[in-house]
Amino acid sequence: MVKTSSRLYYGWVVVGIVFLTLLVSAAINSVPSVLMLPLEQEFGWDRSAVSGAVSIRILLYGLMGPFAAAFMAKYGVRKVMVISMLLLIISLSLTPFMTSIWQMTLLWGVMVGIGTGSLANVLGVTVAGRWFVTHKGLVIGLLTASAATGQLLFLPLLAKLTEDISWRTAVYTVVGVLLVLTPVVGIWMRNHPYDVGAAALGTTETAKPVPFTGNLFFTPIQTLLAASGSGTFWLLAGTFFFCGFSTNGLIGTHLIPACGDYGIPIVTAAGLLSLMGLFDLVGTTLSGWLSDRFDSRWLLFWYYGLRGLSLIFLPYALGTGYTQLTVFAVFYGLDWIATVPPTAKLASDAFGKEKAGMIFGWVVVAHQAGASVAAYEAGLLRDWLGSYTVPFVVSGFFCLLASLMALRIRRARATAIQAAL
Template sequence: MTNLQRTSRFYYGWIIVGIVFATLLISAAISSVPSVLMLPLEKEFGWGRSDVSAAASIRILLYGLMGPFSAAFMARFGISRIMLLSILLLVVSIGFTPFITEIWQFIVIWGILVGLGTGSLANVLGVTIANRWFVKHKGLVIGMLTASAATGQLLFLPLIAQATSLWGWRFAIYAIIGALLLLVPLIAFGMRNHPSDLGVPVLGEETIVKPAPFTGNLFMTPIRALGSAAKSGTFWLLAGTFFLCGFSTNGLIGTHLIPACGDFGIPLVIAAGLLSLMGLFDLVGTTLSGWLTDRFDSRKLLFWYYGLRGLSLIFLPYALGSGYTQLLIFSVFYGLDWIATVPPTAKLSSDAFGKEKAGMIFGWIVVAHQAGASTAAYGAGVLRDALGSYTVPFAVAGFLCLFASVMAMRIRKSKSAAVGAAA
């Protein structure tokens, strides 16, 4: 294997990217399930939007909180082991879903257990892979792996919605479990933890360097990394903008667009198709964002991404009440920008805090993202129950995104980034 890697022009890191892409794709499909189940569970059990939103809110928050600790566990025990353990947790916990009868059971499974499982298969995994395997094309790889979340919605959300409509939500749950099990042999036989395991250098470097062994405390090292980063204004600006990113994406649109469409009589499958269309365009937009991040000032990219997203969210209440053409325009416009913010945010984090700490510190920035998403997931459900519509939460999110675009330009450009750009 070592001799083959040294003589072949093909870099095995691209196979690693493919395996992680598939894993993040399935994880994204799992994350989208509560939005499809919201209306069927409301009909079968009489649970309110705020009840189901509470489970989504907890899952989103734990999804983020797991990030920095997941990075530490990967450094200590290896990426493939943590991926396999996370999938095992998801299979077992989701397998109990068809038998639930009480809202607290749904919250435990889809709030706590699924939050812990998917949190280890999140953006931090993609950033860790990009930092370990790539110097050249790092931004592109982060963009591709981030876009896998959009592709998960593209491939699975309409299928989950269709299966739910035809055969019931329990059948859809079994389909998700089957997709998870397909990942096990891919990870078990194909994953490698570092290029040095194959006797090859990181792509873009000439020498083979083994990673330094992880010697810190699994729980205290991420916390110390947070304490160090918290002294920097750059960290708080990145965390603040990412809080508003989560508030305006998976917390709000990912959780509530389908039930918002239901308020206007738009069928479940069509509403899921709109999210799927967003996934298609975000696959293009986020991959392109990774390419742009390798070439342009990440702060300026974030300025445009947040500004355009804000305008699209302000337009959404009008689109919902005006027909399918306006919703189609929103889906395309918003979809191109959904998670395009991740590659420039990850690069700014890596430039500011260094390659070795990038995984854990970006993990804490993702915590801020998920805190924002959790706030929106629960808050929008409460406002919908209180006001009878989603107009206020959509408009508020739009204006907050405009504020985030201004915050992005306040981030200081690190000296290493400036040198890289000059080179």
């Protein structure tokens, strides 16, 4: 048992480890956007074929969430993290040897999807819920923002390595980072405040964790069936579908190749995504702070509305120049995943702390379903129409719809909803 420090609450050490882990997971998720053009040139794979593999990864990334939450409750957060990271090391190490699109689909669609899906937003929500009562929204925002930080740190480096050396070197660089981080997780990560003789921050009771009961595979499905009777769940899932449709599935996957259509170098385009990551680190952390203080429904209204306007502006920015693209990157970046803290808070308030991980996991499934559709749909429309204008603008209008849907979410009647679960 690790002794607690009178100066530093160990939960902040756990947050730091999870932040680093999610940061590297985000870097892995951003790799396909850097590889899309080199793979197209080396193997002759068209945009829609590569997008299909990416869309499978995105879908599994979300679908793993509720089941990962169940496995964390049963076996502990640390064990799930280590196993997931080992799976990623294996799949990424095999990537440079692939020669066929089915291998891309297996390695990056299935294996990377399962690995990163277990190191996703559900991990951050689970850790925040166990270790923090006060500052929970801030912690969720900080851990969510780690995705932006990973993009900020790794994308320009990976793009530079791809351009100057090879895409295989870029992949092996990520493998090296994973090899360093995995022992850190194995040694210093802890599953619960009880493991270090502490209480959740904001409480004084050192409570033993509630043992997981039920079937690892059926309990998440039973939780989904119970939650599906709530209109709150469907509005959260619906708005998050449009969130995924307008972020990692669209911009995260296709902004770099879209810039390539206008002759913008890959390193410059990666720099734009990196800039978005910088501002999203600020925007999402601030969003977590705001969700502790203001009505999350109105926060979502503004986030989705402003994102929609920025996406409608994007085709104009692409055809105009770097100044307009920089304006887009800053404006969009502030809003990239700022929707996660208020959505997670609404889910936790409505369905309770014990079920929040699995419920939010299913909401993330909707997010990744939207992202998966957008990843494939945008690549397909680009092949058909010769540009990304239609998918960008359509996604913008869907965001405006999501902003109106957010206002339809009722204030949580927590007791009634939790009793149904």
